[in-house]
Amino acid sequence: MTEPVLETRGLSKAFGALKATEDVSVALHPGEIHAIIGPNGAGKSTLIAQICGALVPDAGQVRLMGRDVTRLPVPARARAGLARTFQISQLAMEDTVLQNALLGALGASGRPWRFLRPALGDQSLRERAEAALERVGLAAQAATRTAELSHGQRRQLEVAVALTLAPRAFVMDEPMAGLGAEGSARLTRLLDGLRAEAPILLVEHDMDAVFALADRVSVLVYGRVIASGSVDEIRRDPAVREAYLGDSA
Amino acid sequence: MSRETLVNLTMLAGLVLVPLWALWADEPFTITLATRAVILALAAAGLNIALGIGGLVSLGHAVFFGIGGYAMGVLAYHAQTYTPLMEAPVLIEGTKSMPVIWLVALVASALAAFVIGLLSLRTSGVYFIMITLAFGQMLFFFTISWARYGGEDGISIYLRNGFPGLNTLVPIQFYALCLTLLVLTLALTAALMRSPFGLALNAARQVPERVRAVGLDPFRLRLAAFTLSGAITGLAGALFADLNRFVSPSMFSWQLSGEFIVFIIIGGTARLFGPVVGAVLFVALEHWLGGISAYWHIWFGLLLLGIVLFGKGGVIGMIAGRARTHD
Amino acid sequence: MTLILLVEQVLNGLQFGIMLFLLAAGLTLIFGVMGLINLAHGSLYMIGAFCAAAAAAATGSFLLGLVAALAGAAAAGALIELLVIRRLYARDHLDQVLATFALILIFSEGTRWVFGSFPLYLDVPEALAGPVTLPGGIQYPLYRLTLIGAGLSVAAGLFWLIARTRIGVQIRAGENDREMIAALGVDIDRLYTFVFALGAALAGLAGALVGAIQSVQVGMGEPVLILAFVTIVIGGIGSIKGALVGAVLVGLTDTLGALFLPALFELVMAPAAATQTGAALASMAIYILMAGVLIWRPTGLYGARA
Numbered sequence: 006m007t008e009p010v011l012e013t014r015g016l017s018k019a020f021g022a023l024k025a026t027e028d029v030s031v032a033l034h035p036g037e038i039h040a041i042i043g044p045n046g047a048g049k050s051t052l053i054a055q056i057c058g059a060l061v062p063d064a065g066q067v068r069l070m071g072r073d074v075t076r077l078p079v080p081a082r083a084r085a086g087l088a089r090t091f092q093i094s095q096l097a098m099e100d101t102v103l104q105n106a107l108l109g110a111l112g113a114s115g116r117p118w119r120f121l122r123p124a125l126g127d128q129s130l131r132e133r134a135e136a137a138l139e140r141v142g143l144a145a146q147a148a149t150r151t152a153e154l155s156h157g158q159r160r161q162l163e164v165a166v167a168l169t170l171a172p173r174a175f176v177m178d179e180p181m182a183g184l185g186a187e188g189s190a191r192l193t194r195l196l197d198g199l200r201a202e203a204p205i206l207l208v209e210h211d212m213d214a215v216f217a218l219a220d221r222v223s224v225l226v227y228g229r230v231i232a233s234g235s236v237d238e239i240r241r242d243p244a245v246r247e248a249y250l251g252d253s254a
Numbered sequence: 255m256s257r258e259t260l261v262n263l264t265m266l267a268g269l270v271l272v273p274l275w276a277l278w279a280d281e282p283f284t285i286t287l288a289t290r291a292v293i294l295a296l297a298a299a300g301l302n303i304a305l306g307i308g309g310l311v312s313l314g315h316a317v318f319f320g321i322g323g324y325a326m327g328v329l330a331y332h333a334q335t336y337t338p339l340m341e342a343p344v345l346i347e348g349t350k351s352m353p354v355i356w357l358v359a360l361v362a363s364a365l366a367a368f369v370i371g372l373l374s375l376r377t378s379g380v381y382f383i384m385i386t387l388a389f390g391q392m393l394f395f396f397t398i399s400w401a402r403y404g405g406e407d408g409i410s411i412y413l414r415n416g417f418p419g420l421n422t423l424v425p426i427q428f429y430a431l432c433l434t435l436l437v438l439t440l441a442l443t444a445a446l447m448r449s450p451f452g453l454a455l456n457a458a459r460q461v462p463e464r465v466r467a468v469g470l471d472p473f474r475l476r477l478a479a480f481t482l483s484g485a486i487t488g489l490a491g492a493l494f495a496d497l498n499r500f501v502s503p504s505m506f507s508w509q510l511s512g513e514f515i516v517f518i519i520i521g522g523t524a525r526l527f528g529p530v531v532g533a534v535l536f537v538a539l540e541h542w543l544g545g546i547s548a549y550w551h552i553w554f555g556l557l558l559l560g561i562v563l564f565g566k567g568g569v570i571g572m573i574a575g576r577a578r579t580h581d
Numbered sequence: 582m583t584l585i586l587l588v589e590q591v592l593n594g595l596q597f598g599i600m601l602f603l604l605a606a607g608l609t610l611i612f613g614v615m616g617l618i619n620l621a622h623g624s625l626y627m628i629g630a631f632c633a634a635a636a637a638a639a640t641g642s643f644l645l646g647l648v649a650a651l652a653g654a655a656a657a658g659a660l661i662e663l664l665v666i667r668r669l670y671a672r673d674h675l676d677q678v679l680a681t682f683a684l685i686l687i688f689s690e691g692t693r694w695v696f697g698s699f700p701l702y703l704d705v706p707e708a709l710a711g712p713v714t715l716p717g718g719i720q721y722p723l724y725r726l727t728l729i730g731a732g733l734s735v736a737a738g739l740f741w742l743i744a745r746t747r748i749g750v751q752i753r754a755g756e757n758d759r760e761m762i763a764a765l766g767v768d769i770d771r772l773y774t775f776v777f778a779l780g781a782a783l784a785g786l787a788g789a790l791v792g793a794i795q796s797v798q799v800g801m802g803e804p805v806l807i808l809a810f811v812t813i814v815i816g817g818i819g820s821i822k823g824a825l826v827g828a829v830l831v832g833l834t835d836t837l838g839a840l841f842l843p844a845l846f847e848l849v850m851a852p853a854a855a856t857q858t859g860a861a862l863a864s865m866a867i868y869i870l871m872a873g874v875l876i877w878r879p880t881g882l883y884g885a886r887a
Contacts, residue, residue, distance in 0.1 A: 083469035112468025555686030
């Protein structure tokens with residue numbers, strides 16, 4: 006098997022007596038979508054926070070491209086090639102759609118210390134931002150104030166900002182949150198095409214999307230990975246059915 | 255042309271024409287009043303970079319104003335008493351040259367802003383407000399006990415400092431100098447708002463998490479903005495001291511810090527000309543209301559309360575409507 | 582330096598700190614429960630002092646002056662809460678700063694209008710005038726000692742109110758979860774007005790008590806307000822215990838800094854230069870303390886982790 010792009014090894018984090026994640030090891034390989042599912046409170050958010058650098062684990066490692074990034078702060082991890090999307094859209098609502106995408110391109114360029122020339126006049130930034138908007142289908146809304154976008158469009162913009170980073174790996178925190186069937190299907194198609202560029206670690210509640218997209222699924226319950234395997238294996242796993250999916254699944 | 259641009263141009267035209275009229279009508283006091291307004295506008299324009307774009311509610315910007323003032327006071331004091339500022343390890347003498355004084359004021363207040371920013375930007379919200387206020391008070395008490403430079407009494411400078419090629423003693427010439435610096439600062443601010451740095455800083459105010467997630471550090475962006483902001487307010491302090499030919503600890507007073515914020519809000523937050531409109535209005539009201547009632551602060555306080563509670567967007571907001579996104 | 586001087590200065594620092602606590606406790610409660618930063622808290626301190634001075638002058642009774650201070654400040658607090666402050670809870674801190682800054686202007690000029698620019702004097706009551714002899718033969722003003730005692734009793738009362746009473750439960754609930762207290766059927770508007778008036782009364786009391794050892798004048802509230810801010814930045818915003826610890830730290834640092842720093846510099850400098858440098862540094866000592874705490878613990882000694 007190829008070297009994983011993103012990997013956690015024995016990640017543990019406790020808040021007092023509560024073990025939010027316990028010995029979590031997951032790997033993300035090139036070209037795949039690896040879904041993490043689990044009931045509310047299973048520790049998915051804590052796991053993402055540790056992977057992206059917002060929380061320092063008590064024990065264990067986070068490795069990106071074979072390099073230990075466990076101690077790197079959030080911005081450094083982003084510069085190392087990790088792009089994330091947020092469960093609740095984190096977008097500059099006062100700014101235009103293009104400006105939000107430009108922010109991503111600016112982060113990727115690593116050159117924010119320019120004070121005089123307009124950001125919009127920088128062709129390389131602009132092309133990068135516009136390409137990302139084109140990719141998610143928001144090119145027509147480039148000049149719109151972000152606050153005026155629909156919820157579904159905001160979810161698409163979240164993905165576009167991550168795309169501008171041209172990352173080595175995506176970490177997506179419930180990208181389908183709050184979307185209807187149509188929006189969900191649209192975003193599913195988009196993510197399906199993205200895995201060729203960089204693999205996606207996908208935390209998601211929408212089971213249709215997970216089963217449609219995932220190459221591998223890991224199930225997180227009470228902070229532990231109780232099962233990991235292909236979609237079919239997970240569907241058949243009796244422990245998963247009992248702990249999470251219920252008999253209806 | 256948007257209505258905001260129209261308001262800005264009208265304001266600018268007024269700042270050029272009114273003093274020219276005063277010159278023609280031989281009303282030197284109006285020119286002094288206008289100079290005061292322009293310098294206060296410059297101080298608030300400095301703050302606007304931190305507060306308007308960066309969302310940093312600094313209630314201690316008078317620190318930088320005061321440091322700029324003392325940069326002028328100390329240098330000019332040594333020049334007028336023919337005593338060196340420092341003899342060892344290198345000889346440093348005083349000066350009466352405005353460009354040199356400005357440079358010192360800029361550098362000194364930038365340094366102070368950097369250090370204060372380094373400490374206070376670790377916090378946010380009310381902590382930040384209280385801490386900047388406290389550092390302001392610290393410098394206030396320091397200058398009071400700084401007996402070498404007059405302590406509570408401050409320093410008087412007998413003659414206004416000079417600028418090559420100009421006679422700064424002529425009010426309109428000094429005014430032109432101040433207005434030029436204000437216009438340059440506004441041009442810089444306008445460029446900044448659209449620049450990559452401005453984009454990132456503006457985003458760090460709205461969604462710091464996102465800014466981190468794209469690989470930028472909001473703390474550094476804010477520190478840079480705060481430093482630049484302090485430097486400009488410091489420059490204004492040097493000019494203010496030259497206008498009055500006097501510096502004292504009162505330049506550090508917390509009321510002044512509050513007034514800088516008030517100028518920005520009266521004019522309109524994050525508007526390029528917000529500080530200008532606010533400062534001009536303040537100086538005009540101070541002159542006009544102050545002439546009617548010795549207790550004009552009551553009426554000003556009520557007016558301010560009304561604007562905060564009911565008039566979103568300040569004067570420019572009321573005239574020109576919602577802020578445009580910069581593109 | 583004698584031991585007597587040291588004890589005296591420690592007591593002075595304690596007295597200053599305890600008075601600071603009365604102010605800081607109200608500020609931190611108001612922030613903790615309502616999320617409001619109130620710059621006009623110093624005005625309430627001033628109003629308390631003026632009410633006390635006016636009532637004491639009219640009746641000749643210091644005690645009635647204190648009652649007037651409590652009542653006047655609480656009434657002023659309740660009034661501005663109803664008219665202005667409650668419109669600010671949902672606003673950002675910038676609006677709160679500006680509106681309460683406007684209130685300072687109105688209160689300060691209003692007081693000047695009514696009482697004039699000259700300071701008023703509030704006399705220490707006769708029964709408490711003069712020194713008292715402490716164990717070890719140290720003479721100390723009885724009034725200042727009483728201030729320490731009175732302040733500590735108020736602090737104890739406040740801790741009791743918050744820990745043991747029904748209103749205390751509501752206050753604590755309000756600090757944690759605003760929606761929860763609404764769900765409990767508490768009248769939030771009334772609770773907020775009460776908390777604000779309580780904070781105002783404490784500030785007014787401090788103003789009256791301190792007014793007897795300093796002069797009562799317009800603008801007396803703001804320097805001490807800023808020190809109260811330093812206090813709660815050190816103690817941690819929202820924590821009454823932090824306010825008490827912070828206040829005593831600030832009080833002691835201020836008086837002991839003024840005592841020791843010049844002496845300390847005399848070890849390495851000529852006396853005249855040492856006095857100057859020492860005094861300059863002493864004037865900044867509490868702010869340096871604040872900076873130190875910030876580096877070590879950005880949210881204060883007892884503050885919640887941000």
